[in-house]
Amino acid sequence: MNIQNLYYENGYTSNRFATDINKDAESKVISYTIRIQENPRSHIENILIKGNEKTKDFVIRREIPIEEGDIFSNAKISNGMRNLYNLQYFSAVSPEVLQGSEENLVDIVFTVEEQSTTSLDFGFTFSGVSDPGEIPIALTARIQDSNIFGEGKLASVGTTLSTNEQSVSVSYGQNWLFNKPISTNVSLSYSHSNNYALRDKMLPSGDIDNDYYYMQYEQNQFSLGLSLGHRWTPNFAILTLSGGVTSSLINNLYDDSLWIPYDTSISQYSDNWEPRNSIWTSFSMDGRNISWDPSSGWFASQRLSWYGLMHEGFLPF
Template sequence: MLKKKIVGFILFLFVLNCFAQEPEGWYNGKPVLEIKFKGLQNIEASELDEIFKSYKKKTFSDDLYWEILQKIYALDYFTDIVPKAIPADEKYNSVFLEFIVKEKPAVKDIVFIGNSNIKKSDLLSAINIKKGDIFNEINVKNAERALKDFYIEKGFTKAEIASNTSEDKEKNSIKVEFSVKEGKVSVINKILFEGNSKFPEKALKKVLVSKEAWLLQKGLFREDALQADKSAIKLFYGEHGYIDAHVETIKRDIDSTSDPQKDQITLTYVIMEGEQFTYAGIDFQGNYIFSSEELGEKFKLKKGDIFNLKKFEIGFGDVANLYYENGYTGNYIDKKENRNTSTKEVSYTVLIIERERSHIENIIIKGNTKTKDKVILRELLLKEGDVFSKTKIMNSFRNLANLRYFSTVLPDVLPGSEPDLVDVIINVEEQSTAGIQFGITFSGVSDTNAFPMSVFAQWEEKNLFGTGRELSVNLNAASDTQSLTLGFTENWFLGKPISVGFDFSVAHKTLNTYQDLMYPFNNIPDPHLTMDEFNANPSLSDAFKMKYDRLEFGFGMNSGYRWFPKFAVITLRGGVNFGIVKKFL
């Protein structure tokens, strides 16, 4: 980090020297019209434009330049960066910032050697390196660990992963090669228990993460599952009052000879059960905001009941959530066990140190390169300065997920600048919000001269320019029918959760109808003179059918309002449509 800052400072001095070649200080206070990058090979200019577009039209200053430079270095895309300021006009009223860069090598190809049991596509999905990415050695090491974990998850506990890279300097690219030694797959052949007198093996096996191989159950062995098994057994016994019960050890017997493709493992869980305890109640110390009766209601246990560790932990969590939900995020809450070994009773004392209610100091958004901050902020049920509420935070993230702009929405809460302040961090990962559909349909037609094919195309953008607006275009075309529909929706009208939408459509149809030149004197399809003649031979009139065109114009408006109660998002929507039809020969 220090090295980067030193290099950045040297470049900062260099850029000042570049600026000095023009009239001294001409760029200060001038708007930045554009930020350009020269020397790009593998990185798309559009990607950088999206990242740095927020700086356009801002007034140039040393702070602004330093912020841009730090952001460029944070990308970790380049080995060399040469900055340059260019007057945007002859009068030096605005400035272009240009960065001449040298890219780090890009990943040209990813190769796996030795993977006979797992497909390449599955291995690629397990790592974060993709073809075309800028090469980063740390990412390769992380990929090694990810592949190792992936193999362990698949039961290959002895798998070994190594990486090697080869560089093509002419193409500025790197080939990444992963060598895999898979080894045998480890399978759980049998699960046994020792020391269990209170519960049968069948009941204990149900709570385990590890499972025996049987029929459709693969029984893959995973080292991390053993710790989960220990916790599951402890909790199971704890639900029945055995608060000292635990797994002392898990013995492993490995058979590597019976099957050349598998290591067959027998697991033996050695359990110490202890004595069964009953529940003797709970008391609270240090609580003034909420009464002991109100806090005690969170525990669904009664005195004299067989102690249930799971119910007690849920109740303890509910006490903490009660404070947390009402904005008391800085409280200290702990529990003390009181055990009477002679009567086999256990009670608890909950110790509480109450502090001031927390308010939201900052709401910080991370990960959005397209979606504007205001689009995210307006979906939140809290704003800076409000009392913190866990429920409102979670419902806010529900609203963000419902937008379908993001593949991932993760909340985080960090301490603020004062003990009673917190920062809410919103981490998002954007996904594509545009949709394109295209199709061709073949079908029969009533008109023998019509071509029996129609095409349709639809384009929809749910987050237009990152503003949260929606725009759609629908096109249908056949030999006798053509239509075009345009739609637009503003989802937050005047800063309120009011949606206002408009759609406009135009359609052309070529139609046929019976001709009657004698109308209104003789209202019978030509060439017939009476209805009896027509009923006797109606197909004769088909030869005299008249072809005409119909042009339809449609305009629609719709509006809706959204409410955000705790349990759901409720929307009330309505609209009106108008149409004009013109027929002509």
């Protein structure tokens, strides 16, 4: 009955409802009289967590937007289920409302079923190569745990290996900071690659060379990324505002006495470690019931990135 649901949604879990059916045989009309006995709103006496073996209780409790002593709210319980599913720590989340020690007190029991939060990925790809002596295979490996020690923190390590490219990356992050839904992430990576680029026909010596169009150069790059975000969880969607900076040190190696690249960004980082920096911000609205496997809802996101924020010479780009 919608009336019961409306009361229940607003914390009236102990109301009593009775329906009287009135039949008028002469006019062939049936009417209903609903009698409602209103009791005080119910409050949360206890919030209990069951089924978690790895995940700490505080990791689960902080995702539930209702506390002991609050007025009962079915919408907040539903939001808590959504938040817990979006963590991807649990394959099942089942809330149950039980009678508390008094008539207008209730206990909420969240029973969870944990799933693996550690992933180990291996792969390889075939691709075309410019040098016949290179092997056209790239191997990739990555290990990630999104719930380290059951404390809701994430760490990952990945690498790519091939004859013309090698890279390694590590990252660490968390979704809560200072007991607030503030996400932080730090990433560090290094890559080395052998590349080809179009070159100028005029050599540094002043001679003209029409026989070759490409030059080869070697690139080394270190990158550090920092990001910060805040999450809000109203009933209609999850709102997330994030921002971050990425700073890289790049060094391109080639014989500048023989080649002049067309792309000035290659020569800019020639034979010297030079920085390249960027800043970005993003905002998203997620109305899906489960972000990673939705059956209903909607999603919208916008991201802006800005390069070259400082004058060249202070931090070149």
